[in-house]
Each structure stands twice: as C-alpha cells, then as structure tokens.
Amino acid sequence: EAGVVQSPRYKIIEKKQPVAFWCNPISGHNTLYWYRQNLGQGPELLIRYENEEAVDDSQLPKDRFSAERLKGVDSTLKIQPAELGDSAVYLCASTSDLAGVGELFFGEGSRLTVL
Amino acid sequence: AQSVSQHNHHVILSEAASLELGCNYSYGGTVNLFWYVQYPGQHLQLLLKYFSGDPLVKGIKGFEAEFIKSKFSFNLRKPSVQWSDTAEYFCAVCEPDSNYQLIWGAGTKLIIKP
Numbered sequence: 063e064a065g066v067v068q069s070p071r072y073k074i075i076e077k078k079q080p081v082a083f084w085c086n087p088i089s090g091h092n093t094l095y096w097y098r099q100n101l102g103q104g105p106e107l108l109i110r111y112e113n114e115e116a117v118d119d120s121q122l123p124k125d126r127f128s129a130e131r132l133k134g135v136d137s138t139l140k141i142q143p144a145e146l147g148d149s150a151v152y153l154c155a156s157t158s159d160l161a162g163v164g165e166l167f168f169g170e171g172s173r174l175t176v177l
Numbered sequence: 178a179q180s181v182s183q184h185n186h187h188v189i190l191s192e193a194a195s196l197e198l199g200c201n202y203s204y205g206g207t208v209n210l211f212w213y214v215q216y217p218g219q220h221l222q223l224l225l226k227y228f229s230g231d232p233l234v235k236g237i238k239g240f241e242a243e244f245i246k247s248k249f250s251f252n253l254r255k256p257s258v259q260w261s262d263t264a265e266y267f268c269a270v271c272e273p274d275s276n277y278q279l280i281w282g283a284g285t286k287l288i289i290k291p
Binding site: 065066102103104105106107110118153155162163164165166167168169170171 | 181186209211218219220221222223226228267269271277278279281282283284
C-alpha cells in the first residue's frame, strides 16, 4: 500500500515569494490534515479536511495561507507571500474511519526555508 | 488550553540500557494517548496507543507505555534499547472536547550509542 506522498521534499525561497505544497493521501482515506512543525516542537494543526470540506481551519493563518482539497483526494497548501517565520516542515497526514481515533498516517513532509 | 509536556528534549543512551521517556498532559477528563516515532529520514508513525482498559500497553519493537491517571502521565519504556531505536519520539493526547484533535508534545530526540 502506498503511503502519503508529499512534494516537494525541500523548498528554499526568498521572503515575499509564494510557495505551494502538494499532498496525495492514502487511497480511500477521507480525512486529511496539514500540520506545521517548527524546529524542536511537535506538529501543530493548520487545517483538517473531511472529504473536500475543511472542517477545522481555525489555526490556519488565513491572511497568507490557503488550502484546497479538490474532489476530496489530493490537497494543496499555499503560502503567499512567505515570511521568514514560515520556515518549518509542513506535514500532511491522512486517516480513515476504519482507523482508530488519533491514528494518523503521515507523509515525509516538505521542509520550507525562507531566506 | 490543553498541553502535553515531554520532560527531556535529548536523551543519549548506550545499547542495552533501559529507556524511559516522560510524558505528562494537562487534561483531566477521558483521553486517548499516543506515542509516535520518527526514525531518521522517515515519516512519523504510530508506536503505540491507549484508549481504555489495561493501563500498560505494548507497541511495536518492544516498546510499552503505562498510563497513570493520577499522575496525568503516559511514559514510554523499553527494557533494552538498540542502536536502531535512534529516533525522535512524540507523545500526543486526543480528547473529546477538542473534537479529537491531537495535541502534541515537543518530542524527545533519542540517540543510542553503539
């Protein structure tokens, strides 16, 4: 079974530039999460999707961050414009109703460096 | 706000040493508890979980964790570590009041010296 696929793995940009991250969840997983992980910290939820609906985006900085999950499968997270403080690893995770509560399947992450 | 505290940010042990990583949480009600592990260059993956029942839970690769409700703790243990246990370990808590959103600790980086 293929795992959660994220791209790019690494991205270096200058501040004020836009950046986008892509996630392909495990087939059949209806729930998709985007997390941000700063150095030395645990993951922090940015947004959670149930199918194509964003059911929890309370922690997404909406002035510069946006996300979409068209057709309830792949998802894209965008930052425009990026700031120095956005440097972090962006993690995508998915799960299904068959998995237990809190059992998430993660991708390898996209490491963003903003110069 | 609920929080999860992991006492040690870095732990260095020799092979065959015993391991205990601390995890405390702040929520006083019913919780689900997790340990996730991230091996170097790999993705986060579930190591073990506690939902209810026996407070001593066993996970993969010989790891176990004990839920002590009175201490709000869920410490991770392994009697004898191996070099391949070098990884970062995250404790996480999930409780109904937050719509089952996972609250994560800051992680503990474990280095096993061969």
